[in-house]
Amino acid sequence: MSAAAGAVLRATGIVAGYGAAEQILKGTSLHVAPGEIVSIIGPNGAGKSTLLKTLAGLVPAREGEIHLGGRDLTRADALGRSRAGIGFVPQERNVFGAMTVSDNLEISGFQNPGEVGRRSEEMYARYPMLADKRKALARTLSGGQRQILAMAMGLMNAPSLLLLDEPTAGLSPKAADELFDAIVALNRGGLPILMVEQHALEALAISTRGYVLVSGRNSREGAGPALASDPDIRKLFLGG
């Protein structure tokens, strides 16, 4: 309770789904404290991605509350949550394919036009690949390069929390490792990160804490490395 009180993000009793009758999330709760990486793991269909989309405002919450830094965002839409400081990097269609890398960065800083130049240069310094490809169309990038661009786009509005949905999906093991390194480096700068990952072991290994979601409900919660080494978790979800 005390940890949740000082949290950057606090979501309580979230009920959400896509259709009128369909409930994917059935009272899910979580929090992210300052400086944390928090992973959400669970079997397919557990509602992990739906939870992130609900937090980002793309799926409306029918019940529950969402607070960011003490501010109630439950009724805010995706635009309002983005403006409040939630950066969300979707799993798919997360870049504007017909636009160049530099235009993708520029448009992602739409809220702060005066800061776009400086922030773009920061992204080029942080991810030199983007500087090399700045005139390339986003759709011509490799999967790993596209994820890096998507993450950089998520940072352009200087969010107070970054949500990553399956950032390593479809990447080679090498590209996935590089992306995990990039996530850790980003977090070391102080940015709290909440991510959903299929590569649960690797994700938990770099996470401060983790949540296990089953059928839209919280099943387990704990420190990332502890969850990763828990025999029940390994057996049930990770095939270990």
Next chain:
Amino acid sequence: MTQLLQALLNGVMTGALIAVPAIGFSAIFAVLRYPNFAIAAYATIGAFAAWWANAQLGLPIVASLFVAFAVTGVVGVAAEETALKRLRGNGALIVAIASIALNLVLENIVRFIFGNEMRGYDLPIARDLRFGELRIGPQQLQSLLLSVIIMAAMFLFLRYTRFGKAMRAVADNPDLARLKGIDPARIAIVTIFLGAGLTGVGGVLIGLDTSIDPLTGYRVLLSVFAAAVLGGLGSIPGAVVGALMLGIAEELALLAVPATYRTAVGFVAILLMLTFRPRGILGERAA
């Protein structure tokens, strides 16, 4: 050979005139994802607004184009906000049908205000320019030049301005745009103003070539729609390419068939494109 070259030249001229409203149509489709057939009325309204500014107030044609752009842009936004916007949630087909009804209403308002007679702009009478055996009217040349300037301005706007890039972003992926802090509703209003405004300017350019009456826009609606489908619905460069191809095809067809069959070229173009390449020449997605 001269006949063929003349047809090609006329085709480029015709295509350039169709391209401007086709850009407007495609821009609206790209962002709002429905075909707005009220652009026929927007073209007519633009033509009459410019006629009023030119023939009644004595403004030069270029200044009248700005009047047409502003008046039609405002009419487009007002029509969208009052009539079409509330229907968007019911799907593209419903909005498209409503836009046909809206077109009839607007067209008849123009008829009520200005009457049915044909009107012409206050233009100096000038001889055709001759290049060997080829002939070009000075007014056609001016319209071509204006079309090229308008197309270039639109291209620069979309490519280099913050708002133009936001329009492209919303057209590509509205959800992602929203996540980046772009308000699609605001972008939609700007797009409708621009799209309707460009269509109005297109109506003036078409009127400069001949004359205007309340059916000015309706007569080119099929060509504009065909150009947009040919190029790829929602693609601005596609609309230009489609318009030029259609203009040339129409003029070349006239070498073989009577002028009454001219409209059929548009139908045939739509049919062929939807059969063999539904996403159009430069379209990203299936139409």
